[in-house]
Amino acid sequence: MRKAMFMIMTVFLTFSLVLMGCSQRQGNGSGNSSGSANGSKTENQGSGAAASGGGDKIRLTVYNTTSDSAVQDALKGIAGDFMKENPNIQVEFQFPGSEYENILKVKMAANDLPDVFDTHGWAIIRYGNYLADLKDEPWAGNLTDTIKPVVVDKDGKVYTLVLSEAKDGITYNADVLSKYNIKPPQTFEELLAAAETLKTSSGGQITPFFMSGVDNGMIGQFLDQYATSLFISPAQNDAQSLLDGNFDWNKWAELAQKLLDLKSKGYINEDVLTAKRSDMPTRFAQGKVAFIIGGTSFADEVHKVDPNVKVGIMPLTSMVAGDGTNFSGGERYTVGAWKDGKHLEESKKLIAFFAKPENMSRFANATKLPAGLKDISSEHEFSAYYDEFAGVRVFPYFDRVYLPNGMWDVICKTGTALLAGSVSPQQFADKMKSEYERLRDQ
Structure with missing residues (x-):
């Protein structure tokens, strides 16, 4: 009997302690009645937020x-x-x-x-x-x-x-273009001509384009944006064949060759494979770089180096005869x-x-x-x-519409390998085809 009474008292005390613990957690251990059952408080926790008058937020x-x-x-x-x-x-x-x-x-x-x-x-x-x-x-x-x-x-x-x-196009150093009397190009041929003028007239002191193999999204940006100019923007385009899965990937070799030509002609920074994107704002501010393919997000970093540098933005040039400029966006x-x-x-x-x-x-x-x-x-x-440029056409980013998830990484890495000499333009095209088919089926 005494043993049974001892067990009953033990259960009763344990139950009482549990209730006390629950009561303390509900009050957040502070005795503040404004606490909620889950321990959250109703006091101000955000800039400018006022008390809500008692209830939970x-x-x-x-x-x-x-x-x-x-x-x-x-x-x-x-x-x-x-x-x-x-x-x-x-x-x-x-x-x-x-x-x-x-x-x-x-x-x-x-x-x-x-x-x-x-x-x-x-x-x-x-x-x-x-x-x-x-x-x-x-x-x-x-x-x-x-x-x-x-x-x-x-x-x-x-x-x-x-x-x-x-609205990503080409961000440019307006002071550099003005110095060499270069108007913002509208065609890819005009862009190449501007690059040649900058390179030769500056005695090699100006690198027309900056790209980074370390932060290889800059290389991918060139390929992704110009894929729109080559395959999507023209009146006769490959948009439907890309969506249907019938695109002739041999055409990608032409785009890859355009990028490789920029390197072979000395239009890209020589240290492209080792340069970091963080190197670019200083060179841009110093007038050593003219064109960046993409948006203007780095402008504030440029102005930390030189607040007087004028940064401009223009649409991406056409790449097919008879076509107009465009933004990727x-x-x-x-x-x-x-x-x-x-x-x-x-x-x-x-x-x-x-x-x-x-x-x-x-x-x-x-x-x-x-x-x-x-x-x-x-x-x-x-x-x-x-x-x-409010009237300029804006196309969705090429990879977001026409490529399966995972292809952006393929573009960036294989584009870097192209500039490193590890793959040829045709091998790049073959890689795009095989990865497109593999990822599309997943």
């Missing part, structure tokens, strides 16, 4: 690809203003950098995505099944004519708000809403706040890129260029 997670501190600050600043107007909502940012795609792939597999996230060029193709339709949002009808085909499907679904529209920075998110209405509310003209202008000035909505004013060093 709704927390929105926002993922973005940028590693640029100025862009991050702009995002957080706009979100801070949003939280002032909506003190019951807390916006929490994550900037995973180079791990962004891997993290999002894991989250897609688990169907556990952030409330709001950056689609970085893959709104329809990669993330389409996970994104809410934003076609009924008040800003949706104001998407620019160039971005609309990229983020709106044939059924009218709007996948994301494009904060910044990418689409989504640069976006905000889309996870369709299965627990706070979808609040997510849409945040996106609508970003879509306000004053916030779109603020973000455009931070990124130095055109906004994805019409009639958004901006005042930065490239505004005049984007206004000047």
Whole structure:
């Protein structure tokens, strides 16, 4: 009997201790009655956010690809203003950098995505099944004519708000071109002629193009953009055969040869295989480099070396007779809403706040890129260029539309091997064909 009473008392004491522990965790161990059952507090945790008056805050997670501190600050600043107007909502940012795609792939597999996230060029193709339709949002009808085909499907679904529209062409040293009386080229032949003038007239002091085999995305950028000029932009093009899987990959050898010719003629920096992308802004600022294939994101680094250097942007030249210039582009920075998110209405509310003209202008000035909505004013060093070339065609990045996932790495690495002399243009074409077929079937 005594043994049985001892066991009952032991169970009773254990149960009491468990209840005490639960009570302490619910109060966060502080005795503050404002704590929630899961240990979260309702106090201010964001810039400009006010107390919500007692209830738990709704927390929105926002993922973005940028590693640029100025862009991050702009995002957080706009979100801070949003939280002032909506003190019951807390916006929490994550900037995973180079791990962004891997993290999002894991989250897609688990169907556990952030409330709001950056689609970085893959709104329809990669993330389409996970994104809410934003076609009924008040800003949706104001998407620019160039971005609309990229983020709106044939059924009218709007996948994301494009904060910044990418327009990659050729970024150039305007001071260098002015010194040698060179007008921005419109054809590839004119670009080669300009490169020859720069090389010879400067006595070899100017390298027309800078590329990096270490950061081989610069080599890939040349191939990807000029693949559009060669295969997509002309009236007679290979767009459908690429989509159907019937493209004649022998044609890629012609593009590879164009890149190899730049090296053989001395138009690319001699240390292309060992140079780093971080070497480029200093050389550009010193007037030793004229052309960079791609966008203007490095301009601030140039101005840290010499604030007086004038950086220009122009469309990519044509490569086929009779064709016009073009930009490669689409989504640069976006905000889309996870369709299965627990706070979808609040997510849409945040996106609508970003879509306000004053916030779109603020973000455009931070990124130095055109906004994805019409009639958004901006005042930065490239505004005049984007206004000047507003009518130039913008094509989605070649690899995002016409190549299976994984081909970008093939382009970059094999392009570097081409410049190293490890593969020929025809071997490059053969590699593209075999990898295209392998990855397309996965």
